[in-house]
Amino acid sequence: MSEQDLKNIANVLSMAQSVAIMPHLNVDGDALGTSLALALALNSCHCQADVLLEEEVPAMLDFLPGQELIKKAPKDRYQVALNIDNGDITRLGGRLEVYNNAEVRLSIDHHATNKVEADISFVDTKAAATGEIVYRMLTQYMGLPVTQDIALCLYTAIITDTGGFRFSNTTPVTMEIAGELMKTGIDFTNANKMVFDRISYAKLFLMKQTMNSLMLFFNGKLAVSYLRWSDLASFNAKLEDTEGLVNIGRNLEGVEVSLFLKEEKPGSFKGSLRSNQYVDVAKVAERFGGGGHMRAAGFTAEGDLEDIVRALADAIRASLAGEA
Ligand SMILES: [Mn+2]
Known part of the structure; x- marks a missing residue:
């Protein structure tokens, strides 16, 4: 893993015409929030990016923006497929075929146990959430604006995997990124409530x-x-x-x-x-x-x-x- 891999992934995504973004099965706030954030960013610049999901959006995440970009029935072929927040290829379920049929397979993750094969893979085990990695990629290597909708998705990704900044994976970088996301004016108290407090x-x-x-x-x-x-x-x-x-x-x-x-x-x-x-x-x-x-x-x-x-x-x- 080197930072150059993340730059290369950013380059491929910047030039892609169609991208299939695939979070793991039993999707959580990091996998879905990061996927939606990236899909929103890519669709804002002439790329058709779909988030492929086999399941319903969990109720605790139903407030996330960008859900209109979720596709249950994917296109046959995407130019680029991106595995997100997933270290185990079997957790792509029925979407594995779409992943393997793409011209370029990319993977962004933070699990130490990641074994996913990709043409370019970036695994940063120091990142508390995959959302941190995608925030850095969008701002440092793609020059894409982080809108309020994107910020809400990434903030949700980060609070999910850090238990609301309570787990030991939380770092100063985590807090800095969360601070930048807050500056966009997101309703972070509502996100915290939806993810941690509201129950069915x-x-x-x-x-x-x-x-x-x-x-x-x-x-x-x-x-x-x-x-x-x-x-x-x-x-x-x-x-x-x-x-x-x-x-x-x-x-x-x-x-x-x-x-x-x-x-x-x-x-x-x-x-x-x-x-x-x-x-x-x-x-x-x-x-x-x-x-x-x-x-x-x-x-x-x-x-x-x-x-x-x-x-x-x-x-x-x-x-x-x-x-x-
Ligand atoms: Mn994660």
């Missing part, structure tokens, strides 16, 4: 159910909570409605490990693990066929809820005691 009725119900299910083990060091299939079905819950529910247990004082089980199909559970300080939950998840990071990991399990909880609690007890 379904989510409120599921939060209540999760809290009701909460159990504590090992002197309050392990929190276990769950949602039954019937809870999810009765509210027709979307993926975003259950996001972050594992944090209810994690944030409780004294808790080191939080386990949250979601019954996605009857008898089939998706497990999320979070730890606060010392337990490596990736190791725990690996024992159950999953994986992830030290402080955030996941797995899937079939069977009876009580049996799954018992098996996980056994494994976590060993980690809490420093035995594994």
Whole structure:
């Protein structure tokens, strides 16, 4: 990775006639905000740039400008395809063909695990969000004006990946860029509210159910909570409605490990693990066929809820005691 790669990407985009911009599946605020920002900028200067999406825009991002540039049915062929905020090519889903059929394949990302093949790839793992990289590209190498709409998209990208400037990936550069974006006069308080505070009725119900299910083990060091299939079905819950529910247990004082089980199909559970300080939950998840990071990991399990909880609690007890 060198800065020249980003300049080269900027050059290709500056001359392109048609660009397909592709964020990862289960699109988040960084992937979508960055994609829309770039599409708005490119369309302002004689380039047809489409954002290709296979899913609905998540409700928490429905305030983003530029959504008229989202295409569900892409053109057959684009001159340039751009992979955005995505380190894993399989997360392009059905759009992989469009990516591979383009004359030039570009990739801009900030994941350390990026393995995406491209003609030109720029991966900056120091960037808190892909939105930071695209802001620099637009202003430093493309000379394109950052309008208020573009600024709102990029600000949303940055707050999403930094948890509102709270995570350790936040840098002075992050704050400087956010400051420049604020200068355009965006309604940043509304963006913060939409991304972090507003919840759906379904989510409120599921939060209540999760809290009701909460159990504590090992002197309050392990929190276990769950949602039954019937809870999810009765509210027709979307993926975003259950996001972050594992944090209810994690944030409780004294808790080191939080386990949250979601019954996605009857008898089939998706497990999320979070730890606060010392337990490596990736190791725990690996024992159950999953994986992830030290402080955030996941797995899937079939069977009876009580049996799954018992098996996980056994494994976590060993980690809490420093035995594994
Ligand atoms: Mn990101």
